[in-house]
């Protein structure tokens with residue numbers, strides 16, 4: 001597991017509670033947190049109620065050492081920090097390994113989803129790339145609330161093998177071969193959750209929220225079909241389900257961030273107050289660039305971009321947006 005945040009801690013819990021035999025190795029950058037986990041068996045900063053049952057020697061800030069004997073490498077840092085995290089690694093380090101992206105974001109500057117980035121920059125073959133998606137907040141995993149995940153890969157064998165390592169009393173899994181669609185949908189729903197938070201912050205109610213989200217799923221559908229036109233049901237939980245949970249849940253980082261923006265916080269002060277990362281903030285900038293190629297009609301994404309990057313007023317931008325929705 002590469003990453004020490006909430007989602008990494010939640011997936012470590014699933015993998016530990018699952019009964020398939022396996023050995024876990026965990027890399028994180030924060031050496032104080034590593035010492036704390038070794039001593040007290042809990043991550044001090046994220047999901048601190050979760051008990052960690054990994055041998056001390058298998059938790060380290062030495063990334064090459066941690067991945068050396070792994071068959072599956074789960075990337076689980078916010079996309080904005082992925083390049084920095086992998087900086088000392090090259091294609092040889094990942095050769096022959098299955099790389100699982102638990103990240104719901106786009107690599108800044110490269111403007112690539114994680115699968116494309118791994119394939120292009122590290123030469124990881126598509127059949128060795130997996131994506132964890134679906135509506136699932138780390139906080140609910142810690143509480144063992146029933147949750148469903150979708151494991152996507154062009155290799156059904158790999159997807160099923162990895163899914164088999166996550167299933168527990170509270171986790172159900174299904175597999176998909178739509179790696180591009182699930183990744184893009186997971187990125188986009190973060191932008192719409194930011195929009196949902198902004199609307200709430202400026203004073204719109206549940207009625208408007210429902211219209212916003214019905215338009216958001218159509219935006220996702222249009223975009224993923226433009227990028228990767230295959231037959232898919234956008235109402236499945238990896239697409240619509242993830243949009244709904246992120247747009248409505250009290251646990252959503254993206255919605256919380258948007259809500260603060262709607263209430264008048266600056267981007268900096270909202271980020272400082274959160275201590276967690278809202279991927280939608282970075283993603284909307286990358287999507288703005290990516291969509292110059294595809295030219296998909298995305299009024300909600302455009303409005304969020306205007307508010308966050310062009311400093312437009314949330315009140316005025318949402319008013320203008322409301323006139324385009326139906």
Ligand SMILES: NC(=O)C1=CN([C@@H]2O[C@H](COP(=O)(O)OP(=O)(O)OC[C@H]3O[C@@H](n4cnc5c(N)ncnc54)[C@H](OP(=O)(O)O)[C@@H]3O)[C@@H](O)[C@H]2O)C=CC1
Nearest residue numbers: 004005006007008030076077078081103104137138276277
């Ligand atoms: N949380 C959730 O419920 C879910 C999250 N995801 C996805 O998982 C991925 C990881 O997010 P999540 O676990 O939620 O993150 P959190 O918001 O819980 O934690 C933030 C993480 O980012 C790291 N970080 C912060 N600043 C920097 C920096 N400047 N350089 C390097 N690392 C930094 C933190 O490391 P440190 O502690 O050392 O500061 C920490 O690991 C994201 O793509 C997210 O969309 C997907 C599904 C569910």
Ligand SMILES: O=C(CO)COP(=O)(O)O
Nearest residue numbers: 134135136137252253254
């Ligand atoms: O992807 C998620 C839930 O499926 C997490 O969303 P947030 O980052 O907004 O909390």
